[in-house]
Amino acid sequence: MSSREVGTRRAFDAAAADFTALGRHLWEPIGAATVAAAGIGEGDRVLDACCGTGASAIPAARAAGAGGVVDAIDLSGPMIGELRRRSADLPQLRAHEADATAWDTGGYDVVQSALGIFFFPDMTDGTERLISRARSGGRAVFTIWRGGSMVAAGRHLGRAVAAVTESAPPPEREPSLIDRVNQADTYTAWLSGRNLSDVDVVVNELRLTMTPEVAWLVVIGSGFRGLLADLEPGAVEQVRERYLDSLRAEGVTELDATTLIGSGTVR
Numbered sequence: 248m249s250s251r252e253v254g255t256r257r258a259f260d261a262a263a264a265d266f267t268a269l270g271r272h273l274w275e276p277i278g279a280a281t282v283a284a285a286g287i288g289e290g291d292r293v294l295d296a297c298c299g300t301g302a303s304a305i306p307a308a309r310a311a312g313a314g315g316v317v318d319a320i321d322l323s324g325p326m327i328g329e330l331r332r333r334s335a336d337l338p339q340l341r342a343h344e345a346d347a348t349a350w351d352t353g354g355y356d357v358v359q360s361a362l363g364i365f366f367f368p369d370m371t372d373g374t375e376r377l378i379s380r381a382r383s384g385g386r387a388v389f390t391i392w393r394g395g396s397m398v399a400a401g402r403h404l405g406r407a408v409a410a411v412t413e414s415a416p417p418p419e420r421e422p423s424l425i426d427r428v429n430q431a432d433t434y435t436a437w438l439s440g441r442n443l444s445d446v447d448v449v450v451n452e453l454r455l456t457m458t459p460e461v462a463w464l465v466v467i468g469s470g471f472r473g474l475l476a477d478l479e480p481g482a483v484e485q486v487r488e489r490y491l492d493s494l495r496a497e498g499v500t501e502l503d504a505t506t507l508i509g510s511g512t513v514r
């Protein structure tokens with residue numbers, strides 16, 4: 248596992264309960280829109296990759312009904328534990344702690360992943376592996392952030408951490424594939440090269456009202472939490488205060504959380 252993957256796992260392991268708390272504002276509306284695009288029917292077999300605490304896996308299990316199956320997969324044990332707790336009344340949802348790119352069961356009617364594929368060390372290879380798990384004629388749905396979404400929170404948090412730790416602001420992330428395919432037209436073109444026909448990309452507009460409570464949940468209930476991983480509780484509290492002050496000083500009252508929901512039929 249690369250150091251980037253270890254960082255991703257640590258951030259999400261620590262965030263599991265707060266991830267659920269942020270879910271009402273962020274993950275759940277995005278998960279519901281992802282499931283709507285997948286068109287899951289009664290009795291369907293579904294693979295939900297990078298499931299987190301179930302924002303798309305739980306509505307998928309409801310849509311598939313008692314006669315269906317949802318295999319929900321996440322690398323993070325705490326996320327899977329939280330999902331098992333939340334889905335105790337849905338026996339058709341089977342939660343697995345595993346690497347989604349190495350999952351070898353196939354023949355699914357639907358393969359979906361909400362806000363997951365850009366974490367794969369090789370996004371193209373990982374996505375193609377997921378698509379290969381669906382039956383021919385099945386559906387694949389992958390949701391990503393539209394370019395520019397969530398960045399304001401990261402910028403203000405980065406500044407706050409740098410000020411509290413008296414270090415240089417974190418360097419810009421190296422540009423990667425996701426930065427080139429994060430608009431509707433480029434995402435459509437990329438998905439069309441992935442063994443899918445009838446590719447469609449929907450722009451799913453979402454704006455979070457940044458009350459202090461929501462603004463801090465955006466940090467502790469998402470991958471941003473990784474930036475706090477090495478800080479003592481006192482320093483975390485200072486970061487929280489600086490981050491909220493910084494948002495207030497710049498007049499940030501809303502956060503763009505728009506996603507692109509890409510779907511297609513598996514050839």
Ligand SMILES: C[S@@+](CC[C@H](N)C(=O)[O-])C[C@H]1O[C@@H](n2cnc3c(N)ncnc32)[C@H](O)[C@@H]1O
Pocket residue numbers: 255256259274275277278296297298299300301302303320321322323326345346347348360361362363366367470
């Ligand atoms: C931003 S969260 C999204 C979770 C969920 N799909 C949702 O929409 O709420 C990304 C999740 O991907 C998981 N993840 C990243 N790489 C993974 C991999 N190779 N296999 C399985 N899960 C992975 C992380 O542990 C994290 O829970």
